[in-house]
Amino acid sequence: MLKSLKSKIFSSFMLLVLMLVIAGIMSIIEFNKVGLSINSVMDNNYKSIEQAKNMLDALEREDSGLLMHLMGNRETGSQTIEHAYSSIQNALKIARNNITEKDEDNYIENVIKEYEKFHASVKQTTDSSATLTLEEKNETYLQNQQLFFAAKKSINELMQLNQDGIYKQTALMKENSKRAMMPGIVSIVAAIVFALLLNFFISEYFINPINRLIDGVKSYYPETGRIDAKINLKDEIKALEDEINNLIGRLK
Template sequence: MLKSLRAKIFSSFMLLVLMLVIAGIMSIIEFNKVGVSIKNVMDDNYKSIEQTKQMLDALEREDSGLLMYLMGNREMGSQTINTAYSAIQDAIKIAQNNITEKDEDKYIHNIIKKYEEFHTSVKQTTDTSEQLTLEEKNEIYLQNQQLFFSAKKAINELMQLNQEGVYKQTNTMKENSKRAMMPAIVSIVAAIVFALLLNFFISEYFIRPINRLIDGVKSFYPEKG
């Protein structure tokens, strides 16, 4: 009887341990799924943000190249403009192959449009700069600045879109983490309830009958009490 009782108690506690192990495994699996999916999306967002930084840097260099050209340093200015053009084209191609946010392709299309307007104006200015007076050069440069800021705004809008995407993914990660914890919480609560019920049944159906049996024996054999 005692062996049977021990076996039942042991089996009950093993079931309790099994419930907790299952809860832990389920939570680990869910956390792993959340971590992998969020990491992939956030990596893409950070990649897009990095490309917008490259675009801004190239845009700034092209503007500087135009200024150098107008000031008479044509060789260095032309080289800077061409290098910046290649850099921004490369960054745009990478961004086009790394779309993660809704309507991101429209933002990139807007960048292409605004940048082409700026770059076309830059090339036209360098091609005709020999016939321009200093005053005309200053006026044209100021006109180019409007196109420059328009292109810069388009790039910043794409950067902001991806920064907001990172923020949303961070919030999503928090929510998914909470959901990943639910199986563990439910299982732990169930295990606690099970432990309380187990304690009640052991006390009610095993301990008390044994105590009554002992008390009965003592009443028949008071000298052994």
């Protein structure tokens, strides 16, 4: 029986090791999936945010170019406007290739629509600025400012959409991380339960019988004729008790 018990304990131990290995592999796979998916989405979000910032910077420069043009520095103003226009077109192209959020294409189209209104007004103003009086220039610039702020608002909305997307992906990453940790938590709980059961079986089938055998030997007196360790199991420890009693009988 002792050999059978040892075999069962060994089998249980190997099963626990196997469970821990499987749980570890599952956790690694889940964390790897989480990392790859989050990195892919967040990279695109960051690219879109970066391009939105480039659009805002170019929009500010185009507005500055318009102001320079109206103040008489036409060549520098026109160059600034053209460079700003080119920068915004390039940023829009990159943003289109990094769409990750729902309806993000609609946000981009709104940016294009509002910016084209502003740019068309800027071009119209620069083309006719030579014939405008100072008062008319001031009035035209203020009118352009309304279109400028509308375009800026649409870009900020695009940026906010991607920022919200990053917050959502962060929350999703936390949730997926918890899910990935579950196999490890389950295996740890199983290991604790197994350790408690193993401790019980070792105490019940090994330590306690040996202690009873020791107490029986200590309490032996010749007149009793034998020791009684009260070992109820039919195993090697019980056999040892019987052999001790046989030895006592032979000695007597």
